[in-house]
Amino acid sequence: MATNQTGSMGNIDFLDCPDAGISDAEICIVPLPFEGTVSYGSGTAAGPDSIIVASTQVELWDDELNYDLESLRYFTAPAIRPEPNEAADAYLKRVEVGVRELSGNGRLVIGIGGEHSLTPPLVYAAYRNNNDLNGLTVVQIDAHADLRETYEGTPQSHACATRRLTERGARVIAIGVRAISQPECEYGKSVSLVEIYRAQALAEKSGVEQTLLSQLRELHGDVYLTVDIDGLDPSMCPGTGTPEPGGLGWWQTLRILRAILLENRSRNLIGCDLVETVPQPNTQINEFTAARLLAKMIAYAKAPVE
Numbered sequence: 001m002a003t004n005q006t007g008s009m010g011n012i013d014f015l016d017c018p019d020a021g022i023s024d025a026e027i028c029i030v031p032l033p034f035e036g037t038v039s040y041g042s043g044t045a046a047g048p049d050s051i052i053v054a055s056t057q058v059e060l061w062d063d064e065l066n067y068d069l070e071s072l073r074y075f076t077a078p079a080i081r082p083e084p085n086e087a088a089d090a091y092l093k094r095v096e097v098g099v100r101e102l103s104g105n106g107r108l109v110i111g112i113g114g115e116h117s118l119t120p121p122l123v124y125a126a127y128r129n130n131n132d133l134n135g136l137t138v139v140q141i142d143a144h145a146d147l148r149e150t151y152e153g154t155p156q157s158h159a160c161a162t163r164r165l166t167e168r169g170a171r172v173i174a175i176g177v178r179a180i181s182q183p184e185c186e187y188g189k190s191v192s193l194v195e196i197y198r199a200q201a202l203a204e205k206s207g208v209e210q211t212l213l214s215q216l217r218e219l220h221g222d223v224y225l226t227v228d229i230d231g232l233d234p235s236m237c238p239g240t241g242t243p244e245p246g247g248l249g250w251w252q253t254l255r256i257l258r259a260i261l262l263e264n265r266s267r268n269l270i271g272c273d274l275v276e277t278v279p280q281p282n283t284q285i286n287e288f289t290a291a292r293l294l295a296k297m298i299a300y301a302k303a304p305v306e
């Protein structure tokens, strides 16, 4: 596969749709091949390119919505790549600055990781006041709460992503959590900003999913959506840093995304991301599941509401 001098697959467009250029684009895809703080399984740096390649095989007709994804204008931005030996905080600051430049004009900017530590700079880039996230709701699909104060010696770890956002005042709704430490539980309870829908409760307690869906349909104000692929059941996406069993099902994930993106158009979606996909040898399931999920997110966000 040909690569340009920056190493990104500049000749491959997301969904194989023609490149509209940044100024005309309604959807901007930003590849962020970063795995600087990954703790266990590695390989998320290869995620964005693999997902963009897989996206060229995704059906563009959304049969559920009677909607043609080809009717939108896309721009696939050059990847923002870490330099050799670049410190994580320096790279993440470059992501914030670079993504802010791609924002505007009502364009939906979607970051593709890379690891979950990318979400705070993506939120800062998208929000009007990056030091004060009061008034912002972050909807997080994730196996982990990511509420640790620090992890493996760094506050920029993927395991701390949500904590950094709540510290600046963002409200968080975490969905699909099934691995959480006691200090994270206690922190979550101590701040009124965190609401956690555990995967087990969603699977086993009647009414929990309906409560969640109603809450998502009624959210208002600014909303950022972050999807850690490990929130889904690893049968669909085993290639991820920490594959936790017992995740969200495919149709359940789509019900959740539909509630926030299609059935609630009074919220203001400021941005989204999809992180933590790791391609594996001899299978395309990881990157194809991620690409299909992105296509559904875009269709739900953009299809006309009858």
Ligand SMILES: [Mn+2]
Pocket: 116, 142, 143, 144, 146, 158, 228
């Ligand atoms: Mn995460």
